[in-house]
Amino acid sequence: MKIVCVKLGKYIGDIYIGMSHKDEEKLRSIAPFSFRIEYKGNQVSFIEINAGTEIEFNCFYNNINLFKIKFILLVEILYALSSYDQEN
DSSP, X not given: OEEEEEETTTEETTEETTOBHHXXXXXXXXXXXXXXXXXXXXEEEEEEEOSOOSSOEXXXXXXXXXXXXXXXXXXXXXXXXXXXXXXX
């Protein structure tokens, strides 16, 4: 089974924030699953991976399987790790 690693705000698999559009397209064209990518200028600024593919894979962040954990627990974990301030 394929394993995809995630680093919040940095990368999903081999696709990185800040990567050029050209380099990202090359990698995405051979990836066995689909991504949603957004750009600022010619660089990747947002990455999202689609869990609903025909290929079975696990997507991990800090040893947490992002597609196998209950949503509310995931939100609590990510909130504790984030510098996001809900008040502002």
